[in-house]
Amino acid sequence: MYLIGNGKLFTRDAKNPYMECGGIIVENNLIKEVGNFTVLKNKYPNAEIIDAKNQIIMPAFINVHNHIYSSLARGLSIKNHNPKNFLEILEGLWWNLDNHLTLENDKVSAKVTYLNCIENGVTTVFDHHASYKKTEGSLMELAEVAKEYKLRTCLCYEVSDRNGEEEMKKAVKENVDFINYANNNTSDMIKGTMGLHASFTLSDDTLRYVVEQNPEGAGYHVHIAEGMDDLEDSLSKYGVRTVERLHSMGVLGPKTVAGHCIYIDDKEIDLLKSTDTMVVHNPESNMGNAVGAPDVLKIFDKGILIGLGTDGYTNDMIESYKVANILQKHMHKDPNCAWGEIPTMLFEHNAQIANRFFQTPLGKIEEGYAADIIFVDYDPITPMDENNINSHILFGMNGMNVTTTICNGEILMRDRKLLHINKEEVMEESRREAADLWRRVNANR
Incomplete structure (x- = not known):
């Protein structure tokens, strides 16, 4: 079990769309509870903390x-x-x-x-x-x-x-x-x-x-x-x-x-x-x-x-x-x-x-949903809340603002560091395979 929080939480849950200092309890692959970060920290004192450091927290x-x-x-x-x-x-x-x-x-x-x-x-x-x-x-x-x-x-x-x-x-x-x-x-x-x-x-x-x-x-x-x-x-x-x-x-x-x-x-x-x-x-x-x-x-x-x-x-x-x-x-x-x-x-x-293919509920930060969660490094230059978050995403963010990616409760990237992948090795392999593929494609022209 761990606690994600200390960030601006946008849940995509209409009943509870935004928390200025939100927290998420993740147990195994699912979201167990959503609420105020400090309250959850006191409720679950043994939970490992994944600190968003005031970044945006939202569904992947x-x-x-x-x-x-x-x-x-x-x-x-x-x-x-x-x-x-x-x-x-x-x-x-x-x-x-x-x-x-x-x-x-x-x-x-x-x-x-x-x-x-x-x-x-x-x-x-x-x-x-x-x-x-x-x-x-x-x-x-x-x-x-x-x-x-x-x-x-x-x-x-x-x-x-x-x-x-x-x-x-x-x-x-x-x-x-x-x-x-x-x-x-x-x-x-x-x-x-x-x-x-x-x-x-x-x-x-x-x-x-x-x-x-x-x-x-x-x-x-x-x-x-x-x-x-x-x-x-x-x-x-x-x-x-x-x-x-x-x-x-x-x-x-x-x-x-x-x-x-x-x-x-x-x-x-x-x-x-x-x-x-x-x-x-x-x-x-x-x-x-x-x-x-x-x-x-x-x-x-x-x-x-x-x-x-x-x-x-x-x-x-x-x-x-x-x-x-x-x-x-x-x-x-x-x-x-x-x-x-x-x-x-x-x-x-x-x-x-x-969700017509996958059984685990996706797309929201809500109890019972898959723990698919990202942090986005974005400091808004104007007021931001649940009423204008889409506009902030549209005009202020891009995918490379993402710093942390969690899928099914597994932390895959933290502070822009891939945890289970040797990126340098993969990129070198990709360039090598692509060069060989290009040679074969052009050899038949």
């Missing part, structure tokens, strides 16, 4: 859509690759990259990504993986690193027809094997779901096969209408829009995570709502790929559970929050919009999405 972040394997592409320049549209980006960069990834590449990409998540205060990661050079065992490589680094993660493998039927079936099997492994894991820290790339790389036969093979209750993690190619392919081949097609094939539902959803119409939004399908917005990725921007406010207002992800662009959820906020203002030409919806997506909806 959750990222509901990431691509761990993309980490080794940072700084990569591919010969003769000058994409003019999203499909060329996929074919020339990402599909090219994942066709060269080895299991060792997967493992190292997981190390540097999960490490960076800890540094940015992210303790729960939903990842969408692909490494078609070596599919079998790839999700376990990610999971083993997550276990070693003591993070919570939900993994899937990207099923696609782009490499032929045999590789597609290997991808389905990788998902099924991992889902069964995760279902037998009693720690509630590792989960699995069925990964799908997108409608335009999945035939009807493949979708029928996937639905048939997917273990009951596992759900799906799929990109939907991220680019116009997805919509145009669905209309031209099947005569329906993307969401309609996936609905007809049995993919939508309350445990389906739908990334992007840019090119969807009102009927499709109604389908997402009626099936209780979850949506994830990835603002920086959408802008970087020049695919457009979804009307997340319309999706939000419909009552759909829509969260915030990064799509591999960053591991800093505050950065994603900042961009999502200004992107909607720019898109709607309305400086007054998105003030409430985007932080709700990040701080409330992401936790609700995660």
Whole structure:
């Protein structure tokens, strides 16, 4: 048992949102009690004290859509690759990259990504993986690193027809094997779901096969209408829009995570709502790929559970929050919009999405919730309380202000020092693996 406290505590609990000098009693992996730091110190005199030193104390972040394997592409320049549209980006960069990834590449990409998540205060990661050079065992490589680094993660493998039927079936099997492994894991820290790339790389036969093979209750993690190619392919081949097609094939539902959803119409939004399908917005990725921007406010207002992800662009959820906020203002030409919806997506909806997979309550500092807690080194230059904390986060903080990260009751980083990871060794290994990967990628150009 230990006592976290002596800081400005923001709980995300509407009944008790803020304490000027808050304290949290943690027992095993759960929050046992929340209250005034001094009162708790007197009540639990034998508890080890984790002193926040007047920093911000808040729940750790959750990222509901990431691509761990993309980490080794940072700084990569591919010969003769000058994409003019999203499909060329996929074919020339990402599909090219994942066709060269080895299991060792997967493992190292997981190390540097999960490490960076800890540094940015992210303790729960939903990842969408692909490494078609070596599919079998790839999700376990990610999971083993997550276990070693003591993070919570939900993994899937990207099923696609782009490499032929045999590789597609290997991808389905990788998902099924991992889902069964995760279902037998009693720690509630590792989960699995069925990964799908997108409608335009999945035939009807493949979708029928996937639905048939997917273990009951596992759900799906799929990109939907991220680019116009997805919509145009669905209309031209099947005569329906993307969401309609996936609905007809049995993919939508309350445990389906739908990334992007840019090119969807009102009927499709109604389908997402009626099936209780979850949506994830990835603002920086959408802008970087020049695919457009979804009307997340319309999706939000419909009552759909829509969260915030990064799509591999960053591991800093505050950065994603900042961009999502200004992107909607720019898109709607309305400086007054998105003030409430985007932080709700990040701080409330992401936790609700995660809790459709993980049983331990997440996202609040409240009795019975997972002890996923961060300290943020931020000294406000103006008054700060529960009424304006989102504005302080938006305009005053970034992920690297995080100094201490606790996940499931385990202290992973304290005073910016990683406690279970040799960062220097990991970074050197990552640079070495990336250089070899880049050489192999460019050797085939």
